Every structure is written in structure tokens, then in C-alpha cells.
Amino acid sequence: xxxxxxxxxxxxxxxxxxxxxxxxxxxxxxxxxxxxxxxxxxxxxxxxxxxxxxxxxxxxxxxxxxxxxxxxxxxxxxxxxxxxxxxxxxxxxxxxxxxxxxxxxxxxxxxxxxxxxxxxxxxxxxxxxxxxxxxxxxxxxxxxxxxxxx
Numbered sequence: 001x002x003x004x005x006x007x008x009x010x011x012x013x014x015x016x017x018x019x020x021x022x023x024x025x026x027x028x029x030x031x032x033x034x035x036x037x038x039x040x041x042x043x044x045x046x047x048x049x050x051x052x053x054x055x056x057x058x059x060x061x062x063x064x065x066x067x068x069x070x071x072x073x074x075x076x077x078x079x080x081x082x083x084x085x086x087x088x089x090x091x092x093x094x095x096x097x098x099x100x101x102x103x104x105x106x107x108x109x110x111x112x113x114x115x116x117x118x119x120x121x122x123x124x125x126x127x128x129x130x131x132x133x134x135x136x137x138x139x140x141x142x143x144x145x146x147x148x149x150x
Contacts, residue, residue: 001040006031009044015122017049017149024055027125028144033064036137043073043127045143052147054117057108059085061141063092064104065133072130075108075143081128083117084108084145089131108145 029046074082
């Protein structure tokens with residue numbers, strides 16, 4: 001198990017909230033997988049500030065598992081590793097009228113299907129590798145999180 005940290009999730013990256021109460025804000029981060037990730041690897045993408053109320057977001061990237069896909073990465077945070085998405089096997093296949101090109105595009109859902117998620121402390125949003133890619137496993141993954149601070 002390894003912890004892979006994107007620049008925007010690094011310990012020294014400033015996490016702030018701008019604007020007035022209720023202004024939609026975005027946290028995002030990308031990580032380039034130089035090698036196929038292994039089971040239990042953690043990919044730290046970005047952080048949200050204390051008080052953040054997460055409304056949604058998405059995981060996006062290249063089709064990094066070719067052939068018969070097996071790559072499975074859940075999105076969440078330390079206390080709930082699949083809180084924003086227990087996606088199962090991630091396929092980069094085309095989805096007509098949603099994703100017309102080969103790529104990854106998964107909306108955050110999980111606990112969000114019951115409403116927004118509020119964080120009382122600064123929190124790192126991360127991916128947890130459940131299964132490695134069958135072939136390939138390298139490329140860039142982006143995570144975008146939409147939030148407000150009341």
C-alpha cells in the first residue's frame with residue numbers, strides 16, 4: 001500500500017475558502033499514475049476546508065485500463081473511503097450522449113444521494129484502489145469537488 005499525493009493535497013498546500021457564505025467553490029486535484037496502482041493504494045487528490053458542505057463533483061481521466069477492465073477506485077475520505085463513490089470496475093468505454101469519447105467520467109454520488117456532506121475539519125478527498133488495472137494502469141486522473149461554506 002502506498003499513499004500517492006497530488007500537489008493540491010500536499011501538507012503545505014493552502015486550503016482556504018473565498019467569497020461570502022453560500023458561494024459555490026471548487027477543490028480539485030490531479031494525479032499522474034506512472035505505474036499501475038496496487039490494491040489499498042490511496043490517491044490523495046485535494047482538500048476541502050473546515051465547514052465545507054460538499055454538493056457534488058466528478059472523477060475524470062484517461063481510459064487507463066484497456067481490454068477487459070478491472071480497475072476499481074472508490075472516492076471518499078479517511079473516515080468513509082467510498083463516501084462519494086463506490087464505482088465498481090471503472091470502464092473508459094463510450095457512453096452515448098453522455099461521454100462520446102473513450103475516457104473516465106464519473107459523478108460523485110455515494111452519500112450525496114441523500115444530500116450534501118458537511119466537514120467540520122479540513123479534509124483530504126481521496127481515492128482508494130480496490131483492484132488494479134488489468135492492462136495499462138497509467139495516466140492522469142482528475143477529481144473535482146463542488147462545495148459551499150455557509
